[in-house]
Amino acid sequence: MVVPLLTVTRDFLHCVTPGAPQSALPVRVLRVLLLLSLLLLWTVKSLNADDNLRIESVPGMAKQGDVCLIRTSGPVSPKSVHAEFQGERCPLAPGMQNGIFEGLIGIDLTTKPATYEIKVIATDASGRGYSSPFFLKIGKGVFSTQKLSLPRSMVDLDAKTIERVHNEASRLKALFQSSRDERLWKGAFIRPLGGKLSSTFGLDRIINGQRRSPHAGVDLESEAGTPVLASNTGRVVLVDDLFFSGKSVILDHGWGLYSMYFHLSEGLVKEGDRVGRGDMLGRVGSTGRSTGPHLHWAIRMNQARVDPLSLLKLSEHLGE
Ligand SMILES: [Zn+2]
Numbered sequence: 001m002v003v004p005l006l007t008v009t010r011d012f013l014h015c016v017t018p019g020a021p022q023s024a025l026p027v028r029v030l031r032v033l034l035l036l037s038l039l040l041l042w043t044v045k046s047l048n049a050d051d052n053l054r055i056e057s058v059p060g061m062a063k064q065g066d067v068c069l070i071r072t073s074g075p076v077s078p079k080s081v082h083a084e085f086q087g088e089r090c091p092l093a094p095g096m097q098n099g100i101f102e103g104l105i106g107i108d109l110t111t112k113p114a115t116y117e118i119k120v121i122a123t124d125a126s127g128r129g130y131s132s133p134f135f136l137k138i139g140k141g142v143f144s145t146q147k148l149s150l151p152r153s154m155v156d157l158d159a160k161t162i163e164r165v166h167n168e169a170s171r172l173k174a175l176f177q178s179s180r181d182e183r184l185w186k187g188a189f190i191r192p193l194g195g196k197l198s199s200t201f202g203l204d205r206i207i208n209g210q211r212r213s214p215h216a217g218v219d220l221e222s223e224a225g226t227p228v229l230a231s232n233t234g235r236v237v238l239v240d241d242l243f244f245s246g247k248s249v250i251l252d253h254g255w256g257l258y259s260m261y262f263h264l265s266e267g268l269v270k271e272g273d274r275v276g277r278g279d280m281l282g283r284v285g286s287t288g289r290s291t292g293p294h295l296h297w298a299i300r301m302n303q304a305r306v307d308p309l310s311l312l313k314l315s316e317h318l319g320e
Contacts (some may be wrong), residue, residue: 018161053132055120058317064141065109065202065307067299069314070118071095076130078122081141083134085118086111088302091255092120093183094124104257104314106301109202109214113140141307143202154289155208161243168242173187175250176258176300177236185232185253188315190277192228192297193284194259195220201307216305217260217298224293226284229277231259231297231308236273236281245296246288249281256303263287 058069070083072092081092081101092103105118118134157165199219205212234251237258241247245262249269252258265285269275286293298307 018119019141030207042047050054053120053122053130055118055132055134057136058314061137061139062107063139064107064111064113064143064307066138066141066310067301067306067314068105068107068136069102069317070105070120070134070293071100072120072122072296074122075155076122076124078130079125081120081122083118083120085116085302088256090302091183104301104311106256106299106304106306107138108304109141109143109216110162111138111304141202143204143208144200146199146203146215147206148208148291150207150289150291155210155220165243166234168244172238172250175252176303179252179256179258180235180254183254184234184274185255185257185275187232187277188318189231189259189311190229190315191220191312192231192259192281193220193222193226193295195222195226195284197221197297197309198294201309217262217273217296218308220295222284222288222293222295226295226297227280228261228264228284230279230281232277234259234275236275238268238273239267239271242288244289246290248283248288251275251281256301258300259270259308260298260300261294262298263290263294265274265293287297 053072053074055070055072058071059066062068070090070092072081077099078101083090083092083103083105085105090103090105092101095102115135115137118136120132120134122130197218198221199215201215201218203215205215216296230251232253234253236249237252238250239246247264247267249261249264249267251256261281263285264282264287267282268280275281284293284295297308299306299311
């Protein structure tokens with residue numbers, strides 16, 4: 001699909017180059033056609049820079065907070081493939097179809113809207129490396145504002161609580177930087193429970209009249225005690241009672257992907273456990289900074305805070 005487009009583009013370029021043989025079509029028409037063909041190329045989001053590696057992304061155009069599936073294919077069967085995005089290394093694994101490699105990249109909710117280069121590097125069995133750039137346009141996410149009133153003790157923190165919050169944040173940061181170098185997740189991700197979506201991802205939060213950190217997950221409203229299930233296979237890397245998130249369980253799914261389950265009434269797993277998709281991790285509660293029983297479900301992908309619903313949406317492409 002790409003090759004004919006490239007050929008057409010090259011022909012148009014030839015026609016509008018000064019000194020090129022006169023075309024039968026007016027230059028203005030050719031310019032419009034050139035622009036249209038470039039636009040089409042952009043939409044297809046696929047390129048074949050060195051005739052060895054073809055790259056595409058799903059979705060073709062991403063936005064802040066998205067998880068993106070990167071797929072590569074080419075005439076040469078690579079031994080390994082990885083992508084590099086904003087200093088993060090994102091490995092790709094063989095997909096369902098022969099010769100296709102695929103992996104995920106996370107786009108933080110505060111990423112500046114722009115076109116970014118993703119470098120994709122493949123190595124074949126003889127050790128020969130191929131590198132192709134891929135350009136991904138990232139648009140602005142649509143995030144609304146939420147105003148909340150909370151008890152002052154949960155917002156205006158004393159020195160001792162501030163220290164606790166800082167220590168917990170450092171602990172989580174270190175955790176997200178130590179993902180295992182193997183992929184534990186497989187196939188589609190699932191919602192940890194039914195429940196109504198009560199707060200969407202990325203909400204700009206004004207708490208007691210002051211702007212606070214954006215909402216980096218989704219809130220699923222459910223009765224206290226409702227079972228909370230693992231979104232995919234992973235290793236339990238944290239079970240603890242934290243100031244903001246209350247009783248929390250965090251799973252490392254490998255290759256930089258984590259899922260988090262906050263405000264539980266109780267956790268039913270322990271650190272080090274290996275869990276499968278759909279295994280029970282705990283029960284819905286209202287511990288930590290919470291106004292009622294709900295699950296705050298969040299995803300980190302290569303340090304980026306991403307929308308769990310974006311990962312669910314991609315799941316239809318991840319197979320089993
Ligand atoms: Zn929440």
